[in-house]
Amino acid sequence: xxxxxxxxxxxxxxxxxxxxxxxxxxxxxxxxxxxxxxxxxxxxxxxxxxxxxxxxxxxxxxxxxxxxxxxxxxxxxxxxxxxxxxxxxxxxxxxxxxxxxxxxxxxxxxxxxxxxxxxxxxxxxxxxxxxxxxxxxxxxxxxxxxxxxxxxxxxxxxxxxxxxxxxxxx
Amino acid sequence: xxxxxxxxxxxxxxxxxxxxxxxxxxxxxxxxxxxxxxxxxxxxxxxxxxxxxxxxxxxxxxxxxxxxxxxxxxxxxxxxxxxxxxxxxxxxxxxxxxxxxxxxxxxxxxxxxxxxxxxxxxxxxxxxxxxxxxxxxxxxxxxxxxxxxxxxxxxxxxxxxxxxxxxxxxxxxxxxxxxxxxxxxxxxxxxxxxxxxxxxxxxxxxxxxxxxxxxxxxxxxxxxxxxxxxxxxxxxxxxxxxxxxxxxxxxxxxxxxxxxxxxxxxxxxxxxxxxxxxxxxxxxxxxxxxxxxxxxxxxxxxxxxxxxxxxxxxxxxxxxxxxxxxxxxxxxxxxxxxxxxxxxxxxxxxxxxxxxxxxxxxxxxxxxxxxxxxxxxxxxxxxxxxxxxxxxxxxxxxxxxxxxxxxxxxxxxxxxxxxxxxxxxxxxxxxxxxxxxxxxxxxxxxxxxxxxxxxxxxxxxxxxxxxxxxxxxxxxxxxxxxxxxxxxxxxxxxxxxxxxxxxxxxxxxxxxxxxxxxxxxxxxxxxxxxxxxxxxxxxxxxxxxxxxxxxxxxxxxxxxxxxxxxxxxxxxxxxxxxxxxxxxxxxxxxxxxxxxxxxxxxxxxxxxxxxxxxxxxxxxxxxxxxxxxxxxxxxxxxxxxxxxxxxxxxxxxxxxxxxxxxxxxxxxxxxxxxxxxxxxxxxxxxxxxxxxxxxxxx
Numbered sequence: 121x122x123x124x125x126x127x128x129x130x131x132x133x134x135x136x137x138x139x140x141x142x143x144x145x146x147x148x149x150x151x152x153x154x155x156x157x158x159x160x161x162x163x164x165x166x167x168x169x170x171x172x173x174x175x176x177x178x179x180x181x182x183x184x185x186x187x188x189x190x191x192x193x194x195x196x197x198x199x200x201x202x203x204x205x206x207x208x209x210x211x212x213x214x215x216x217x218x219x220x221x222x223x224x225x226x227x228x229x230x231x232x233x234x235x236x237x238x239x240x241x242x243x244x245x246x247x248x249x250x251x252x253x254x255x256x257x258x259x260x261x262x263x264x265x266x267x268x269x270x271x272x273x274x275x276x277x278x279x280x281x282x283x284x285x286x287x288x289x290x
Numbered sequence: 291x292x293x294x295x296x297x298x299x300x301x302x303x304x305x306x307x308x309x310x311x312x313x314x315x316x317x318x319x320x321x322x323x324x325x326x327x328x329x330x331x332x333x334x335x336x337x338x339x340x341x342x343x344x345x346x347x348x349x350x351x352x353x354x355x356x357x358x359x360x361x362x363x364x365x366x367x368x369x370x371x372x373x374x375x376x377x378x379x380x381x382x383x384x385x386x387x388x389x390x391x392x393x394x395x396x397x398x399x400x401x402x403x404x405x406x407x408x409x410x411x412x413x414x415x416x417x418x419x420x421x422x423x424x425x426x427x428x429x430x431x432x433x434x435x436x437x438x439x440x441x442x443x444x445x446x447x448x449x450x451x452x453x454x455x456x457x458x459x460x461x462x463x464x465x466x467x468x469x470x471x472x473x474x475x476x477x478x479x480x481x482x483x484x485x486x487x488x489x490x491x492x493x494x495x496x497x498x499x500x501x502x503x504x505x506x507x508x509x510x511x512x513x514x515x516x517x518x519x520x521x522x523x524x525x526x527x528x529x530x531x532x533x534x535x536x537x538x539x540x541x542x543x544x545x546x547x548x549x550x551x552x553x554x555x556x557x558x559x560x561x562x563x564x565x566x567x568x569x570x571x572x573x574x575x576x577x578x579x580x581x582x583x584x585x586x587x588x589x590x591x592x593x594x595x596x597x598x599x600x601x602x603x604x605x606x607x608x609x610x611x612x613x614x615x616x617x618x619x620x621x622x623x624x625x626x627x628x629x630x631x632x633x634x635x636x637x638x639x640x641x642x643x644x645x646x647x648x649x650x651x652x653x654x655x656x657x658x659x660x661x662x663x664x665x666x667x668x669x670x671x672x673x674x675x676x677x678x679x680x681x682x683x684x685x686x687x688x689x690x691x692x693x694x695x696x697x698x699x700x701x702x703x704x705x706x707x708x709x710x711x712x713x714x715x716x717x718x719x720x721x722x723x724x725x726x727x728x729x730x731x732x733x734x735x736x737x738x739x740x741x742x743x744x745x746x747x748x749x750x751x752x753x754x755x756x757x758x759x760x761x762x763x764x765x766x767x768x769x770x771x772x773x774x775x776x777x778x779x780x781x782x783x784x785x786x787x788x789x790x791x792x793x794x795x796x797x798x799x800x801x802x803x804x805x806x807x808x809x810x811x812x813x814x815x816x817x818x819x820x821x822x823x824x825x826x827x828x829x830x831x832x833x834x835x836x837x838x839x840x841x842x843x844x845x846x847x848x849x850x851x852x853x854x855x856x857x858x859x860x861x862x863x864x865x866x867x868x869x870x871x872x873x874x875x876x877x878x879x880x881x882x883x884x885x886x887x888x889x890x891x892x893x894x895x896x897x898x899x900x901x902x903x904x905x906x907x908x909x910x911x912x913x914x915x916x917x918x919x920x921x922x923x924x925x926x927x928x929x930x931x932x933x934x935x936x937x938x939x940x941x942x943x944x945x946x947x948x949x950x951x952x953x954x955x956x957x958x959x960x961x962x963x964x965x966x967x968x969x970x971x972x973x974x975x976x977x978x979x980x981x982x983x984x985x986x987x988x
Contacts, residue, residue, distance in 0.1 A: 191613045
């Protein structure tokens with residue numbers, strides 16, 4: 121099913137050719153189990169298929185290790201494990217979304233990449249306050265597309281320092 | 291080019307130039323302080339430096355710096371003209387150094403926030419007071435009128451040999467108008483003239499008194515700034531130069547037909563442009579001229595032809611060359627080529643290899659920086675310490691031309707400062723003590739650098755009281771730092787105790803040292819760059835501390851090993867040997883720690899697959915390979931699946947995100963192998979540290 125990746129790549133290329141402001145309101149959606157997530161397109165640099173990951177010792181489980189991306193070494197985070205979901209074996213739909221947040225490149229392992237969607241501001245609602253779970257902090261909003269719901273990731277929080285501080289305490 | 295861009299690049303230039311000048315100035319002050327007088331060339335030089343700083347900072351609108359520089363310039367103007375006899379050298383020096391520190395601070399601020407905020411008023415006032423007291427002391431006859439000074443100066447200019455006779459010189463006349471409200475037209479004009487010096491032999495300008503007379507700004511504002519130049523450059527080039535001027539409103543530029551016209555217009559006051567702006571015809575006897583040649587030598591050393599390159603670009607270049615080396619290996623050792631007879635291919639491949647390795651060496655050498663500025667900073671440290679502690683110490687510097695990778699220089703400058711401070715504070719005795727011991731009153735501190743293979747040795751040596759064996763032992767026992775009986779310890783082991791955290795035999799805490807944090811910081815920083823520290827001392831005769839640091843961090847010789855699917859690289863310099871273990875040599879203690887006996891000595895065994903939890907089929911000690919590694923005086927046996935071979939690897943740091951999650955002490959970084967896979971580089975010192983507790987129990 122390599123086609124998926126290629127389609128996504130093409131979409132990406134098209135998008136990059138356009139102006140920055142046209143990226144606004146566009147989200148790359150991907151799936152983790154039954155949920156669909158969205159990530160702002162401006163953070164995404166590319167999508168690559170799963171590749172061998174070099175494990176780095178002494179790190180929390182969700183950091184799978186590092187990969188060599190054309191000479192650049194970037195860390196790879198399994199979003200499933202990051203959100204405390206059970207590990208699922210990687211298959212040929214598994215993708216690495218390379219994001220560039222505050223000049224730091226990181227790979228996000230997701231179950232599969234679906235499409236790029238435009239979600240208007242009025243269709244985005246804030247997440248409910250009650251969620252005290254680990255992951256609700258990383259959700260910036262919930263986007264409604266037709267009958268589907270996409271959880272929109274807060275990229276800045278995803279690798280935030282408070283998280284790392286907590287880890288150091290452990 | 292937008293004005294904003296222009297300012298940006300000018301800001302970089304300003305910071306670079308000013309910090310160089312300030313460094314030069316500091317050096318100059320310290321040398322003069324040592325020789326107990328300010329000689330004439332030095333005064334001229336300081337005057338020149340202050341003048342340049344004043345001009346450029348005024349142009350960048352940093353008033354704090356420019357007004358300070360202005361007051362210092364005034365002071366030196368007075369010194370140069372009047373040469374007062376009973377100069378309070380010490381307070382002059384400390385005043386100047388205070389000024390130097392102020393400018394340094396401001397430059398730091400500019401670098402960070404882009405603006406300077408410090409107030410220099412109090413310092414300026416001090417300088418003015420100092421100048422006033424000097425003026426009062428000076429005999430009345432010396433207090434010349436403004437006008438007289440002017441005439442005196444006029445005599446000092448002289449017309450140089452008429453170079454215009456030579457063919458090829460063009461004469462130009464330029465009139466520059468600045469934008470309204472840009473302020474300080476005279477300083478801007480001076481800046482132009484200053485820059486013109488580089489490209490032309492003679493520059494005449496009107497109004498002439500742009501620096502001395504602030505009213506000239508008005509004249510320039512109204513009538514423009516008129517310049518006559520004699521130069522080899524073409525009209526186009528000259529035009530280009532003028533166009534670059536900031537706040538330029540209008541420019542009239544034309545070529546003058548012949549020399550006559552030039553001479554006529556220029557008759558008023560030709561100025562021979564030269565390095566020292568103004569020559570003073572008379573000098574007092576008590577200013578030694580003997581040092582002048584030396585002065586000149588150091589000046590040329592400081593102004594080698596250098597271009598400044600952004601370090602990020604260099605790092606990038608370094609990375610790219612690293613990539614190139616790897617891709618070259620990928621091509622020439624491509625598995626598809628196996629078993630093929632390709633004579634021509636291998637010939638070309640050899641050529642490629644030669645060029646890439648040359649390129650690699652070249653890039654490495656670009657990053658190499660001589661230690662000279664790091665060493666010279668120590669002059670100031672010693673000077674400050676001596677004044678505060680009433681000690682006399684002479685700092686001798688040797689081998690400062692030794693070159694070390696830039697990253698390493700940054701890492702070692704703090705440790706070096708600690709060592710120098712320690713040596714002056716703890717090592718060298720006060721003058722009276724030295725006298726009773728029959729040593730010269732002035733202590734000697736030697737700072738030496740030399741190459742030793744792929745390492746650089748830095749030696750800090752003093753002729754002070756040396757280390758007291760008994761005191762160290764006593765202290766070590768008190769803090770229970772000893773891990774074996776005191777009588778078994780060698781001299782070297784005892785001395786190296788002072789490198790432990792929290793060790794300070796000095797009871798008194800001073801401003802500079804005695805808190806017991808210095809030496810372990812030194813050790814830590816040096817170990818971070820892959821070096822080590824050794825201490826040597828003879829009681830009563832002095833101490834010498836040797837720092838051994840690698841030449842470069844970026845490329846290391848490594849041994850690749852395999853554990854399961856993972857690959858690791860061990861720096862060759864920390865490998866002692868590798869061998870296959872035999873079952874009879876393995877001993878396991880009640881805590882399940884494995885040890886191996888090699889030639890009668892026992893060493894702890896570290897199973898990499900267990901420590902890093904890597905899956906592997908090889909778990910029996912006789913099936914794999916043992917690599918014996920050492921760091922400092924500790925030794926460890928690493929158990930791995932197999933050796934893959936030796937290779938030069940380019941060290942890459944682990945991604946920042948991983949570092950922010952956890953600083954993995956046992957990994958020095960990673961590298962990309964020939965087949966594109968990643969290998970983790972082991973940091974043996976870190977590995978020993980993180981597993982140190984386990985090891986020390988054995």
